[in-house]
Amino acid sequence: MWSILLRKLKMGSLTEKHEDSLIPHKSSDLPSNFRKSLQIRHLDCGSCNGCDWEMTALGNSLYDHQHFGIDFVASPRHADLLMCTGPGSTQLVNAAHETYEAMAKPKWVMAVGDCAIDGGVFKGAYASAGGIGKVLPVDIKVPGCPPKPDDMIKALLEFMGRKSVS
Amino acid sequence: MLGLRDYLQIYTGIEIIKWDNQEGIVAMDSQDLPDILAYCLEMKPRPIWLTHVVNDERQLGNDFCLYLILHFPDKDFTLTLVAKGIKDEFPSLSLILPALNWSEREAQDLFGLRAVGHPDPRTLVLHPGWPKNFHPLRKDYKTGKEYKSFKRGPLVFPEMHGEGIFQVPVGPIHAGIIEPGHFRFYVIGEPVLHLEAQLFYTHKGIEKLLEGKSLEEGLLIIERVCGVCAVSHGLAYCEAIEKLANIELPRQVLLWRTILAELERVYNHIGDIGNMCAGVGFALGNANGSQSKENLQRLNLEFFGHRFLRGMVVPGGIKSVPGPKDSQEILNRLMELANDFEDWIPLLLEHDGFRQRAVTTGVLKTESAIDLGVTGPAARASGVAYDWRELHSHLLYPELMVKSVVEHNGDVWARLMVRVKETRESFRFLETLLRKGMQEAGRSSYIMNTFSNKLIPWQGAWGCVESPRGTDVIWLMLDDKGKIYRCRIRSASYANWPAVPLTVPGNIVPDFPLINKSFELCYSCCDR
Ligand code: SF4
Numbered sequence: 267m268w269s270i271l272l273r274k275l276k277m278g279s280l281t282e283k284h285e286d287s288l289i290p291h292k293s294s295d296l297p298s299n300f301r302k303s304l305q306i307r308h309l310d311c312g313s314c315n316g317c318d319w320e321m322t323a324l325g326n327s328l329y330d331h332q333h334f335g336i337d338f339v340a341s342p343r344h345a346d347l348l349m350c351t352g353p354g355s356t357q358l359v360n361a362a363h364e365t366y367e368a369m370a371k372p373k374w375v376m377a378v379g380d381c382a383i384d385g386g387v388f389k390g391a392y393a394s395a396g397g398i399g400k401v402l403p404v405d406i407k408v409p410g411c412p413p414k415p416d417d418m419i420k421a422l423l424e425f426m427g428r429k430s431v432s
Numbered sequence: 433m434l435g436l437r438d439y440l441q442i443y444t445g446i447e448i449i450k451w452d453n454q455e456g457i458v459a460m461d462s463q464d465l466p467d468i469l470a471y472c473l474e475m476k477p478r479p480i481w482l483t484h485v486v487n488d489e490r491q492l493g494n495d496f497c498l499y500l501i502l503h504f505p506d507k508d509f510t511l512t513l514v515a516k517g518i519k520d521e522f523p524s525l526s527l528i529l530p531a532l533n534w535s536e537r538e539a540q541d542l543f544g545l546r547a548v549g550h551p552d553p554r555t556l557v558l559h560p561g562w563p564k565n566f567h568p569l570r571k572d573y574k575t576g577k578e579y580k581s582f583k584r585g586p587l588v589f590p591e592m593h594g595e596g597i598f599q600v601p602v603g604p605i606h607a608g609i610i611e612p613g614h615f616r617f618y619v620i621g622e623p624v625l626h627l628e629a630q631l632f633y634t635h636k637g638i639e640k641l642l643e644g645k646s647l648e649e650g651l652l653i654i655e656r657v658c659g660v661c662a663v664s665h666g667l668a669y670c671e672a673i674e675k676l677a678n679i680e681l682p683r684q685v686l687l688w689r690t691i692l693a694e695l696e697r698v699y700n701h702i703g704d705i706g707n708m709c710a711g712v713g714f715a716l717g718n719a720n721g722s723q724s725k726e727n728l729q730r731l732n733l734e735f736f737g738h739r740f741l742r743g744m745v746v747p748g749g750i751k752s753v754p755g756p757k758d759s760q761e762i763l764n765r766l767m768e769l770a771n772d773f774e775d776w777i778p779l780l781l782e783h784d785g786f787r788q789r790a791v792t793t794g795v796l797k798t799e800s801a802i803d804l805g806v807t808g809p810a811a812r813a814s815g816v817a818y819d820w821r822e823l824h825s826h827l828l829y830p831e832l833m834v835k836s837v838v839e840h841n842g843d844v845w846a847r848l849m850v851r852v853k854e855t856r857e858s859f860r861f862l863e864t865l866l867r868k869g870m871q872e873a874g875r876s877s878y879i880m881n882t883f884s885n886k887l888i889p890w891q892g893a894w895g896c897v898e899s900p901r902g903t904d905v906i907w908l909m910l911d912d913k914g915k916i917y918r919c920r921i922r923s924a925s926y927a928n929w930p931a932v933p934l935t936v937p938g939n940i941v942p943d944f945p946l947i948n949k950s951f952e953l954c955y956s957c958c959d960r
Pocket of ligand 1: 314315380386410
């Protein structure tokens with residue numbers, strides 16, 4: 267017990283700063299009323315798992331998405347935003363539709379990673395749609411293979427109408 | 433191995449294509465394959481299955497061919513059994529070597545061949561709902577728009593009847609940031625009676641996509657078969673190419689490749705240990721694991737240009753090598769992280785609650801592990817002392833004197849302990865290797881551009897690397913233009929997935945996430 271406390275005291279807070287203020291973000295028709303809280307559902311649509319691990323990394327103590335009011339939820343019914351990875355593998359397309367349908371309106375879709383945007387290296391494979399946009403209406407794109415956690419945080423904060431400094 | 437060679441010669445129609453101290457390639461009639469395989473499996477110590485490849489060689493006048501690769505651990509000898517002239521069926525080997533179950537079903541799906549005598553008639557890789565006669569890996573199939581005509585059909589699961597037996601379907605989309613797969617639990621009250629796993633939701637058709645690609649394009653794809661085992665897959669692929677070109681690599685290349693492979697192991701093992709804590713809701717362990725993993729990935733990014741170490745290993749070399757100053761810095765940081773690891777790992781190992789959840793949970797029996805050809809930490813936790821780094825002399829592993837870390841209980845705790853001990857070992861290896869790297873500093877990059885004219889076409893070659901999840905095997909055949917003709921990717925996850933459902937019966941449903949995380953298998957490189 268004491269050793270745990272001591273360790274934590276020595277370490278201090280690890281979470282890095284990413285934003286300075288709640289400045290409404292103007293461009294685009296995206297909502298800016300998500301200032302304080304955003305509920306996300308993750309959807310793997312045939313990714314290589316790289317993007318998904320980077321998304322998982324958002325939860326570690328260095329990024330800690332929760333301190334931005336961002337949370338990953340267990341059900342699409344609770345989600346505002348669907349973060350999709352992967353090029354849209356054929357055998358998952360039905361499940362992807364069902365997940366999207368299960369979300370309450372208003373709802374948005376974010377394509378995370380190059381292969382979610384246009385199929386990336388998997389362009390032309392027989393069981394991939396070549397981008398999640400072919401399956402669901404995409405509102406935001408975050409390029410990278412995989413995008414770094416910093417890029418994802420930046421994109422999420424901008425989506426919420428907040429400004430990030432990194 | 434000479435006894436084996438003599439034995440093989442009693443079969444008429446056997447053709448010994450190659451036989452030396454390390455490797456044998458033997459062609460035979462497909463009807464003789466079951467007997468020969470059964471004979472090989474009787475040998476002590478029992479050989480291990482590396483990969484099973486079906487290849488459409490009708491253009492080469494061979495009909496379909498089947499390549500089965502076995503490794504005899506005591507002699508470090510690999511034997512490739514080649515069955516040529518398969519027209520539309522081949523004898524199933526699954527009852528002799530259950531590890532081949534999935535490979536044979538996959539060959540049925542993707543090539544439209546029939547595995548005669550296979551006990552499970554269901555499709556595997558292609559879910560019900562594809563057009564009839566859709567067999568994409570046949571050479572006469574040209575990639576078209578079939579994905580548009582896919583209509584999801586009903587999945588087939590076994591029936592189970594009795595008072596109080598219920599089915600609990602879970603997935604393919606799960607609650608959390610994880611990959612998709614469908615699990616069907618048959619429960620009676622809380623305990624699980626039986627589990628069926630339906631995977632291959634992320635199947636994209638990578639093996640077909642690779643065909644006709646140049647080696648460089650191929651590497652980009654291979655590194656993205658699995659997000660977190662990019663180095664292992666890339667290395668296995670490069671080893672196969674280098675075998676076909678018959679080139680020797682400079683020592684520095686081997687050294688830095690070994691460093692990369694061990695860095696990959698460390699960041700994965702530490703992340704996986706953290707994830708096992710997440711499987712029981714033990715936030716403190718998870719926080720420490722994910723934090724260390726993040727620091728390791730940042731180190732990867734800073735010194736090797738990618739958080740998942742992609743793009744470093746290239747056919748014939750290595751893209752860039754850090755100088756002595758950077759090496760020292762890497763070493764310092766790694767040692768810091770190793771100390772930190774020793775600092776937080778007792779939090780887990782001495783936590784009674786965590787221990788109670790992990791001990792005796794999800795037991796994989798030794799016999800099952802052997803029969804199913806389980807590999808990596810999962811096998812070693814069940815008493816199978818098989819570590820490719822120890823048993824095959826490649827990279828700089830012989831100098832490091834790797835010893836397989838073995839545990840015997842086969843439960844979640846044993847798999848955890850294997851990872852903990854291997855992490856310590858890997859830190860030690862990294863220290864040794866980095867010191868060597870600093871002493872023997874050479875050029876800052878090694879890329880050989882002159883081997884493309886040496887590549888032998890129409891010949892199979894395998895590359896094999898111990899990834900954090902087990903042995904990854906890539907089998908490659910090139911055409912006469914130096915393009916990929918066939919590439920078979922057998923990842924560690926592909927070998928291990930069939931074992932996971934066996935470990936669940938007798939446990940309760942809430943233990944499944946923990947058991948699953950203790951194997952920590954990837955869906956993507958299994959589904960491809
Ligand atoms: S964008 Fe890259 S990292 Fe992300 S899923 Fe696709 S291949 Fe993997």
